[in-house]
Amino acid sequence: MLGVIADDFTGASDIASFLVENGLSCVQMNGVPKAPLADKVDAVVISLKSRSNPVNEAIEQSLNAFNWLKANGCSQYYFKYCSTFDSTEKGNIGPVTDALLDALNDDFTVITPALPVNGRTIFNGYLFVGDILLSESGMRNHPITPMKDANLMRLMDAQSKGKTGLVAYSDVIQGAARVKERFVELKAQGYRYAVVDAVDNAQLAVLAEAVADLKLVTGGSGLGAYMAARLSGGQKGVNAFIPAKGKTVVLSGSCSVMTNKQVNAYKAKAASIYLDVESALTNANYADELYREVVKYLDEPLAPMVYATVPPEQLHEIQAKFGGDKASHAIENTFAKLAQRLKNEAGVVNFITAGGETSSIVVQQLGFTGFHIGKQIAPGVPWLKALDENISLALKSGNFGKEDFFEYAQGMLL
Ligand SMILES: Nc1ncnc2c1ncn2[C@@H]1O[C@H](COP(=O)(O)OP(=O)(O)OP(=O)(O)O)[C@@H](O)[C@H]1O
Numbered sequence: 001m002l003g004v005i006a007d008d009f010t011g012a013s014d015i016a017s018f019l020v021e022n023g024l025s026c027v028q029m030n031g032v033p034k035a036p037l038a039d040k041v042d043a044v045v046i047s048l049k050s051r052s053n054p055v056n057e058a059i060e061q062s063l064n065a066f067n068w069l070k071a072n073g074c075s076q077y078y079f080k081y082c083s084t085f086d087s088t089e090k091g092n093i094g095p096v097t098d099a100l101l102d103a104l105n106d107d108f109t110v111i112t113p114a115l116p117v118n119g120r121t122i123f124n125g126y127l128f129v130g131d132i133l134l135s136e137s138g139m140r141n142h143p144i145t146p147m148k149d150a151n152l153m154r155l156m157d158a159q160s161k162g163k164t165g166l167v168a169y170s171d172v173i174q175g176a177a178r179v180k181e182r183f184v185e186l187k188a189q190g191y192r193y194a195v196v197d198a199v200d201n202a203q204l205a206v207l208a209e210a211v212a213d214l215k216l217v218t219g220g221s222g223l224g225a226y227m228a229a230r231l232s233g234g235q236k237g238v239n240a241f242i243p244a245k246g247k248t249v250v251l252s253g254s255c256s257v258m259t260n261k262q263v264n265a266y267k268a269k270a271a272s273i274y275l276d277v278e279s280a281l282t283n284a285n286y287a288d289e290l291y292r293e294v295v296k297y298l299d300e301p302l303a304p305m306v307y308a309t310v311p312p313e314q315l316h317e318i319q320a321k322f323g324g325d326k327a328s329h330a331i332e333n334t335f336a337k338l339a340q341r342l343k344n345e346a347g348v349v350n351f352i353t354a355g356g357e358t359s360s361i362v363v364q365q366l367g368f369t370g371f372h373i374g375k376q377i378a379p380g381v382p383w384l385k386a387l388d389e390n391i392s393l394a395l396k397s398g399n400f401g402k403e404d405f406f407e408y409a410q411g412m413l414l
């Protein structure tokens with residue numbers, strides 16, 4: 001069984017959906033489960049909210065997840081982080097990778113954020129978003145983990161205890177045997193991690209074969225998809241469900257370039273309510289006020305949207321005025337309280353959330369133990385159904401989906 005440790009909830013549903021699409025049975029657990037695994041599955045994805053926590057907390061959460069996966073029969077482990085390598089100079093990708101390698105008594109793994117279907121590619125160890133470097137993309141303005149360098153070796157070296165080498169494109173296209181040779185060479189030269197170039201899916205297919213014997217693999221969901229395809233013998237997922245129509249809300253806390261476009265497109269069509277940071281920071285009843293506003297629109301044809309999403313200039317002003325962390329926490333707490341009332345008192349059954357941190361806090365507050373994985377709305381964004389309740393969610397990563405994502409997701413409901 002493949003055990004995946006994902007550093008946020010949208011990232012978890014991203015990889016889970018690709019595992020299911022590629023023929024594996026899979027459940028997504030919210031945090032480290034308290035009970036043993038109930039169903040026999042090919043893969044378990046544990047969602048953590050560990051991307052932006054202090055390093056020691058991220059390590060502790062990840063090791064707890066690892067221990068649970070090990071106790072429940074996993075034989076290979078995947079550390080899933082963002083396809084845009086969201087992290088700071090302190091971590092958490094490097095320290096968590098190191099802790100997992102140590103727990104496995106191992107000393108080598110790969111670094112593969114590539115997700116070509118969503119425009120994330122790696123060449124000469126540089127990460128691209130579409131046709132520009134990561135550091136020139138909207139990610140340079142990220143509220144929590146601004147990415148100002150695109151060189152994965154440098155990024156990894158700054159936050160980990162070992163050295164990072166490269167398996168270059170010219171080697172990858174020679175096939176899995178050559179990639180494995182490169183692993184041996186890099187290890188002999190004292191490297192602990194290898195960034196592997198992938199400019200399209202063909203390289204991920206090669207790499208999936210080359211990492212088959214590694215105890216720990218790390219990356220985005222792209223490599224996970226090809227590992228699943230290899231494990232399932234090329235089967236395609238069946239029975240991915242689509243949820244039923246019902247009261248729905250859109251909660252958007254991502255400030256990514258794509259989410260800004262999606263929010264603007266949706267504002268023109270549906271009731272939309274701006275979540276104001278100052279009110280979130282100063283007014284203890286703000287979530288209740290938003291709740292009273294949202295419920296007015298729950299029976300409209302398109303779901304109401306509450307959004308904190310702002311363009312980069314406005315985000316910088318807000319952060320300069322209130323402090324980035326304080327603003328983020330106030331917004332996340334407001335979304336969490338609002339989501340809870342919408343579920344418990346207003347009977348909302350479908351939640352569409354945008355942003356990894358935002359989705360994580362909402363899901364944690366709603367308290368589900370885990371999810372079944374449904375049909376993809378966009379690459380990396382599936383519909384999810386709670387294991388223990390009749391509630392469905394779409395947890396959209398910041399930059400995923402097309403401009404009409406919020407409306408399109410609702411259009412799928414049966
Ligand atoms: N108007 C705002 N002012 C300040 N901070 C904001 C504002 N709107 C959102 N934020 C904060 O920015 C952060 C956005 O992170 P989040 O992970 O939710 O989105 P994302 O990074 O775009 O998504 P992903 O991680 O899936 O790529 C959250 O902590 C959120 O609270």
Ligand SMILES: O=C(O)[C@@H](O)C(=O)CO
Nearest residue numbers: 010011014082083356397
């Ligand atoms: O890999 C990605 O880009 C996403 O799954 C993600 O992790 C966003 O939070």
